[in-house]
Amino acid sequence: MRDLEDQILVQRALQSDPESFGKLCRRYYDTLVAIANSILPDHHLAEDAAQEALASACRDLAKLKRPERFGPWVGAICRNVAKDMLRQFRKQQEPVGTDAGNDPDCEEKDEREAILDQALQQLPQHLREVIFLRYYNEMSYEQMTKVLGATEQTIDGRLRRAKKKIAAYLKKKGFRR
Amino acid sequence: MKHENDNQWLDLLLAQHIQHEPEQLDFEKWAEKHPEEARLLRCGFEYSSRSMKTKPYLIWRFIMESKVTRYSAAAVIVLAMTLVLLSPFGTPGNGGVVLADVQKKVAGIETMILRGTKTFTYPGEPDRIFEFDGIKCKFDLVKYHSTRYGLVEEGYAEGKLFYRITFNIPEEQTLILFPKYNKYLKFASMDALAKLMENFATPNGILNLLLAGDCEKLGRDKIDGIEVEAFEFQDTEPFEPFKELLPKAVFNIKNFKAKVWIGIKEQLPVRVEGDLAIGKSFMTMFQDLNLHEVNTFGEYNVELDKDIFDTNPPEGYTELTLSDILKVIPAEAKAGLAGLGIIPAGLIFWKRRRKRAATNTD
Numbered sequence: 261m262r263d264l265e266d267q268i269l270v271q272r273a274l275q276s277d278p279e280s281f282g283k284l285c286r287r288y289y290d291t292l293v294a295i296a297n298s299i300l301p302d303h304h305l306a307e308d309a310a311q312e313a314l315a316s317a318c319r320d321l322a323k324l325k326r327p328e329r330f331g332p333w334v335g336a337i338c339r340n341v342a343k344d345m346l347r348q349f350r351k352q353q354e355p356v357g358t359d360a361g362n363d364p365d366c367e368e369k370d371e372r373e374a375i376l377d378q379a380l381q382q383l384p385q386h387l388r389e390v391i392f393l394r395y396y397n398e399m400s401y402e403q404m405t406k407v408l409g410a411t412e413q414t415i416d417g418r419l420r421r422a423k424k425k426i427a428a429y430l431k432k433k434g435f436r437r
Numbered sequence: 438m439k440h441e442n443d444n445q446w447l448d449l450l451l452a453q454h455i456q457h458e459p460e461q462l463d464f465e466k467w468a469e470k471h472p473e474e475a476r477l478l479r480c481g482f483e484y485s486s487r488s489m490k491t492k493p494y495l496i497w498r499f500i501m502e503s504k505v506t507r508y509s510a511a512a513v514i515v516l517a518m519t520l521v522l523l524s525p526f527g528t529p530g531n532g533g534v535v536l537a538d539v540q541k542k543v544a545g546i547e548t549m550i551l552r553g554t555k556t557f558t559y560p561g562e563p564d565r566i567f568e569f570d571g572i573k574c575k576f577d578l579v580k581y582h583s584t585r586y587g588l589v590e591e592g593y594a595e596g597k598l599f600y601r602i603t604f605n606i607p608e609e610q611t612l613i614l615f616p617k618y619n620k621y622l623k624f625a626s627m628d629a630l631a632k633l634m635e636n637f638a639t640p641n642g643i644l645n646l647l648l649a650g651d652c653e654k655l656g657r658d659k660i661d662g663i664e665v666e667a668f669e670f671q672d673t674e675p676f677e678p679f680k681e682l683l684p685k686a687v688f689n690i691k692n693f694k695a696k697v698w699i700g701i702k703e704q705l706p707v708r709v710e711g712d713l714a715i716g717k718s719f720m721t722m723f724q725d726l727n728l729h730e731v732n733t734f735g736e737y738n739v740e741l742d743k744d745i746f747d748t749n750p751p752e753g754y755t756e757l758t759l760s761d762i763l764k765v766i767p768a769e770a771k772a773g774l775a776g777l778g779i780i781p782a783g784l785i786f787w788k789r790r791r792k793r794a795a796t797n798t799d
Contacts, residue, residue, distance in 0.1 A: 273478060276478070276479060276480060276736075277478075278468070278475065278478035278479055281478050282464035282468075285462050285464055285467065286461070286462050286464060289460055289461075289462035290459050290460040290461075293457075293460045303457070307460065310460075311462075311467055311470070311471075314462075314467065315467075315471045315474045318471070318474040318477060318478060319473075319474060319477065373454065376450065376451075376454050380454075391451060391455070392455060394451075395448075395451045395452050395454075395455040395456055396455050396456060396457055397456070397457065397459055397460075398452075398456070423444050423447055423451075426447060426451070427444055427447055430447075
C-alpha cells in the first residue's frame with residue numbers, strides 16, 4: 261500500500277505538484293536522519309545529510325525508474341551523502357584533532373556511553389544501520405523493509421547479529437548491565 | 438518480530454542511547470533552503486531530464502563584446518519571446534469575442550511560465566537541423582516572465598542547461614550564461630533596446646504591440662482535451678522595431694508566421710507555434726535558416742522568486758570574449774564579421790595565411 265502511495269506521490273511530484281514531494285519528504289525524513297546518524301557522529305550533521313539527500317532525490321526524481329521504490333532509493337542516496345559528509349568531517353577534524361586523539365565528545369561522555377558508542381562503531385555499516393533504524397525512532401520491521409528494500413527475515417537476521425556483536429563487545433569491555 | 442528477545446537489557450540500553458524524538462521536516466523551510474529544487478518541483482521535471490536539443494547555439498555562441506552583437510543577442514531573445522507572446526492577440530477589428538476577452542485576461546497577467554522547443558533548420562529541409570560546433574540547434578525551453586522583474590529563458594540541450602538568459606527590468610541588466618563553458622555575458626539593457634524589452638516583456642506592452650498585427654481565424658480544435666480556437670498570424674509588422682534597431686546584416690527577418698490556440702473556456706493562450714525565416718546574417722552565421730518555435734502555456738500568475746531574475750554571474754564563471762568566439766566560428770562567418778566591421782579583415786587573412794604556411798612546411 262505504501263509502495264503504491266509512494267508511486268502516486270512520485271508521479272504527482274513529477275507533474276509539478278510540490279506538495280506530493282513534500283509528503284514524501286515528511287514520510288521519509290526521520291528514517292533518513294536515522295540512516296545518516298548511523299554513519300555520522302553528529303545528530304545535526306545527520307539532519308543536514310537527510311535534507312541534502314532529499315534535495316538530491318528531488319533533482320534526480322525524473323531518473324527514478326521504479327517510483328514504488330522511492331524509499332530504498334532515497335535511503336541509498338542518503339547513505340552516500342552521509343559518507344561524503346563523513347569524509348569531509350574527518351578532513352576538517354584532522355588538523356585539529358591529531359594531538360587530541362579521540363573524539364573530544366567522548367571525553368565528556370561517561371565511560372558507559374563511550375563503550376556503547378565504540379560497540380556501535382565496531383559494527384559493519386549495514387548492521388549499525390538496522391540498529392539505528394530500530395532504536396532511533398522505534399521503527400517497525402515493516403517500515404524498515406520500505407527503506408532498506410530487504411525482507412523482514414533479512415532485517416531480523418541483521419538485528420540479531422548486530423545485537424550479538426554488541427553484547428559480545430560490551431562483555432569483553434567488562435560492561436555491567 | 439518473532440525471535441525471542443534474550444537481550445531485553447540491551448534493547449533498553451540501545452533505546453536509551455540512540456532514541457530521539459521523531460524528526461519533523463518543515464518542508465517550507467527545506468524549500469527555502471533549496472530554491473533550485475523547489476523551482477524544479479513547481480515548474481516540472483520533464484524538461485530537466487528529457488533528452489533534447491534546441492536553440493541557436495550559434496546565436497549565443499556568437500555574442501561578442503561589440504555593441505552591435507550584444508544588441509543582436511538581446512534582440513534575438515526578445516524576438517523568441519515575441520513569437521510566443523505576441524501572437525495570441527489580433528487586431529481589434531478582427532475581434533471575435535474570444536480575442537476581446539483574452540485581451541482583458543492578459544492585461545491581468547503578472548507572471549507566467551512557458552515551456553517549449555526552439556529549432557533551427559535549413560530552408561526546405563525541416564528535418565535537417567542546423568549544427569554548430571557539434572551541437573544541434575534544437576533546444577527545450579523554459580521561460581519565466583514577470584511584469585515586475587523581467588524575463589528568464591532557459592535552453593536545454595540533451596538534458597543539460599545550455600544557456601540561461603535573464604533580463605532584469607528594474608536593474609536594467611541582461612545576463613547570459615553558458616554553463617557548459619562557465620562563461621557569461623553581462624551588459625546594461627540600454628537605450629532603444631531597453632525600451633523594446635520593456636514593451637515585449639510585459640503583457641500590457643505586448644498587448645499594445647499586438648494590436649498592430651493582423652490575424653486570421655482558423656476554427657476550433659482540441660489540444661490535450663482543451664477546446665481551443667486557432668488563429669494564424671502572418672505579419673512582420675510587430676518586428677519593425679527590431680528592424681530599425683538591427684541592420685539586416687546582423688539579423689535579417691524575412692518572413693514570420695505563427696499559429697495560436699486559445700482555450701475557449703479559459704480565454705487564455707494554450708499553445709503557440711511560430712516560424713521565422715531568417716536571411717543570411719550574422720545571427721545565422723551567414724546562412725539562410727528557419728526558426729521553428731513551439732510554446733505551451735500552462736502556468737499563469739504563479740509565484741516567481743525574485744532570485745530567479747538575479748543578474749550576478751555565478752561563481753567560477755568568466756566573461757565571454759571575442760577570442761572565445763573566434764576559436765569556434767567557421768571561416769565564412771569570420772569573413773561576414775569582417776564585413777560588419779566587428780573584426781578586422783586583416784586578422785582573418787593573416788590567420789589563414791599562417792595556417793597555410795604551416796601546412797606547406799609539413
